[in-house]
Amino acid sequence: MMVLPLGILWFGAVLLAVLDGTRLKNAILAILILTLALASTIWLGIDIWSNGPREMVIGGWERGIGISLRIDTLGILFATLSLFVLLAALIFETANRVRARIFPALVLFMGVGLTGLFFTGDAFNFYVFFEIAMLSAYVLASYGETPRQLRAAFLFIVVNLLGSMLFLLAIAALYHITGRLDMVGIETQMPLVAESPATLIATIMFIAFSIKLGLFPFHFWLAPVYTGTRPSVAAILSGALANIGTYGLLRFGADILPRELDHGAPVLIVLGVVSIIYGAVQSISRQSPSEVLAYSAIGQVGYIMIALAIGGEVGYFAVILYAVINALNKGLLFLSVSMRGWLVGASFAVGAFSVAGVPPAAGFLGKISIFWAAIDDDAWLIAGLIFLGSALSFLYMFQIYRRRFWIPREDEEVSHIMPQVIVAAMAIGLLAVGLWPDPLLDLTSHAVSGLLEATPLVENQP
Amino acid sequence: MILLLSLAVAILFAAGAYLMLKHDLIRLIIGMVLVGNAANLFIMAAGLQRGDAPIYPLEDDVSDPLVQAMTLTAIVISFAVSALVLSLAYRVYVAHSSVDMRELSQAEEEQAVLDDQAAEAPEPEPGSDGSPHTGEEQLEDELEVEEATRS
Numbered sequence: 137m138m139v140l141p142l143g144i145l146w147f148g149a150v151l152l153a154v155l156d157g158t159r160l161k162n163a164i165l166a167i168l169i170l171t172l173a174l175a176s177t178i179w180l181g182i183d184i185w186s187n188g189p190r191e192m193v194i195g196g197w198e199r200g201i202g203i204s205l206r207i208d209t210l211g212i213l214f215a216t217l218s219l220f221v222l223l224a225a226l227i228f229e230t231a232n233r234v235r236a237r238i239f240p241a242l243v244l245f246m247g248v249g250l251t252g253l254f255f256t257g258d259a260f261n262f263y264v265f266f267e268i269a270m271l272s273a274y275v276l277a278s279y280g281e282t283p284r285q286l287r288a289a290f291l292f293i294v295v296n297l298l299g300s301m302l303f304l305l306a307i308a309a310l311y312h313i314t315g316r317l318d319m320v321g322i323e324t325q326m327p328l329v330a331e332s333p334a335t336l337i338a339t340i341m342f343i344a345f346s347i348k349l350g351l352f353p354f355h356f357w358l359a360p361v362y363t364g365t366r367p368s369v370a371a372i373l374s375g376a377l378a379n380i381g382t383y384g385l386l387r388f389g390a391d392i393l394p395r396e397l398d399h400g401a402p403v404l405i406v407l408g409v410v411s412i413i414y415g416a417v418q419s420i421s422r423q424s425p426s427e428v429l430a431y432s433a434i435g436q437v438g439y440i441m442i443a444l445a446i447g448g449e450v451g452y453f454a455v456i457l458y459a460v461i462n463a464l465n466k467g468l469l470f471l472s473v474s475m476r477g478w479l480v481g482a483s484f485a486v487g488a489f490s491v492a493g494v495p496p497a498a499g500f501l502g503k504i505s506i507f508w509a510a511i512d513d514d515a516w517l518i519a520g521l522i523f524l525g526s527a528l529s530f531l532y533m534f535q536i537y538r539r540r541f542w543i544p545r546e547d548e549e550v551s552h553i554m555p556q557v558i559v560a561a562m563a564i565g566l567l568a569v570g571l572w573p574d575p576l577l578d579l580t581s582h583a584v585s586g587l588l589e590a591t592p593l594v595e596n597q598p
Numbered sequence: 599m600i601l602l603l604s605l606a607v608a609i610l611f612a613a614g615a616y617l618m619l620k621h622d623l624i625r626l627i628i629g630m631v632l633v634g635n636a637a638n639l640f641i642m643a644a645g646l647q648r649g650d651a652p653i654y655p656l657e658d659d660v661s662d663p664l665v666q667a668m669t670l671t672a673i674v675i676s677f678a679v680s681a682l683v684l685s686l687a688y689r690v691y692v693a694h695s696s697v698d699m700r701e702l703s704q705a706e707e708e709q710a711v712l713d714d715q716a717a718e719a720p721e722p723e724p725g726s727d728g729s730p731h732t733g734e735e736q737l738e739d740e741l742e743v744e745e746a747t748r749s
Contacts, residue, residue, distance in 0.1 A: 260668055260671075263672075264671060264675070267675045267679075271675075271678065271679065271682065274679075274682055274686075275682065278686060278689070281689070282693075283690075283693035283694060283705065284706075284709055286686065286689050286690045286693050287690065287694075287702055287705065287706060289686055290623070290683075290686055290687065290690055290702075293679070293682070293683055293686065294618070294626065294630065294683075297630055297634075297679060297683075298618075298630070298633065301633050301634060301636075301637045304637045304641070304672060305637055305640055308637075308640050308641040308644040308665075308668070309640075309644065311641075311644050311645065311664075311665070311668075312643075312644035312645070317664070360706055363713070364706075364709075422714075423713070423714040424710075424713035424714055424716070426713075427710075427713065
């Protein structure tokens with residue numbers, strides 16, 4: 137049962153790789169496979185919710201030797217979220233006519249990479265799944281194949297490949313100093329490791345994940361890529377792929393290297409603050425809507441960093457909640473900004489309210505949880521800054537709304553109804569989460585307690 | 599031995615990083631491949647010890663098989679990525695008839711100016727159809743026609 141989502145996606149992806157994805161029936165088959173995988177992930181999630189984390193060692197090896205899958209609430213939450221965004225983008229692209237035969241297969245392969253990475257309990261396996269997801273993202277970035285998308289894809293590959301190499305170096309170094317590759321094993325060995333090599337590894341890992349997230353000094357690739365790629369791909373990159381960064385920082389930072397994360401907190405706060413201000417100021421000064429959204433994404437990462445730096449139960453709670461809602465926001469906004477029509481306009485407005493943190497939309501929960509975390513930490517300056525950042529994001533989101541939806545241009549056709557319905561459904565989902573937040577809040581706190589609870593000591597095996 | 603390996607890793611990484619700062623796309627890709635190989639050597643170095651081949655039944659000290667398995671996986675992945683990057687570089691060359699990074703970023707800036715104009719314009723100019731990506735859409739149409747004729 138634990139490998140069910142992975143297996144469905146893997147076989148589906150391989151099957152679709154040989155079929156012509158531009159045909160409607162094959163694209164619908166891909167949608168069905170993705171829905172099935174999403175359903176089985178949720179089913180697995182319900183089981184883990186009641187019975188606790190599950191662990192499985194592949195190939196019947198002993199624990200600590202074989203490659204393990206380890207699924208807890210955090211992994212399930214991120215897997216469900218990513219599959220949901222992938223599904224929305226795939227339906228959107230199907231409704232708009234798929235342009236490349238490989239597109240549906242690539243979306244499924246990315247699903248394999250992402251679920252695998254959220255489910256794995258082995259650090260090197262994490263890298264392998266990470267590369268599966270990245271490889272499909274590299275090809276997806278060039279989807280559309282105009283010169284602009286090719287440039288965006290090239291930039292994306294060059295920067296992110298360097299990030300992956302850094303991550304690989306960090307994994308090898310972790311193996312060298314702990315002699316283990318399973319995450320639980322590394323975690324139990326880490327307190328025995330001297331401080332300086334551990335800090336070095338933590339720094340390299342932080343840089344690798346920050347490149348994926350687009351945190352301030354590593355953001356330079358993000359704007360041309362998000363504006364250059366097609367809307368559905370931009371939604372996938374920002375709503376599904378960027379989750380790797382948040383999850384990786386939580387798994388390797390909060391879970392495996394908590395001491396080093398604690399030492400690095402001042403740096404995270406400074407980078408987070410700079411990211412928020414830089415993202416907001418750039419967003420306000422930009423004209424084209426997708427560019428505004430891209431810079432806004434850089435700003436949103438800042439909030440996640442600040443919450444991560446505050447740490448502890450409230451801090452991690454805010455990180456997870458904010459990351460989940462931010463991914464949904466970004467998926468909705470990147471999809472809706474490419475279309476026209478009153479339904480899309482209304483959905484965009486919901487997404488804009490959510491980014492700004494205005495109550496009926498879900499974004500309010502994320503903002504308020506970071507606010508609580510900051511007040512809990514007596515960081516009044518940061519609490520004020522979050523307020524300022526929200527006000528600025530309100531400003532730039534409605535600049536887009538004014539330019540894009542308020543004054544309809546006569547010459548522009550209203551988009552097809554089907555894609556409009558998809559973004560409207562996402563918007564209703566965001567509103568529903570905002571109005572009835574209990575399930576998401578419960579899930580998040582469950583994930584945090586799983587992250588914080590002391591790992592049972594495992595016997596040292598070679 | 600470990601000194602030699604670390605020297606090799608350092609030289610490979612430095613050469614790769616130097617090439618990645620070049621304007622030429624092909625040099626940039628070679629730089630990426632070198633950095634990837636530096637990472638592979640680094641994994642080997644992470645489990646370096648003398649010993650026999652780790653084949654069952656084990657007798658004396660064996661060398662660590664895990665790093666070799668990891669390196670092999672990493673080599674395969676970096677090989678796939680290199681192939682992908684090279685094919686993409688070819689597509690970029692076909693689209694721009696240039697492999698110079700400066701010309702690519704110039705094209706990027708021109709595109710940004712076009713986008714800003716499209717976003718700012720309150721009224722569509724008479725004579726144009728006012729859609730923001732006219733040039734690209736034309737190109738896409740041309741490509742589609744080309745595909746249709748081919749098949």
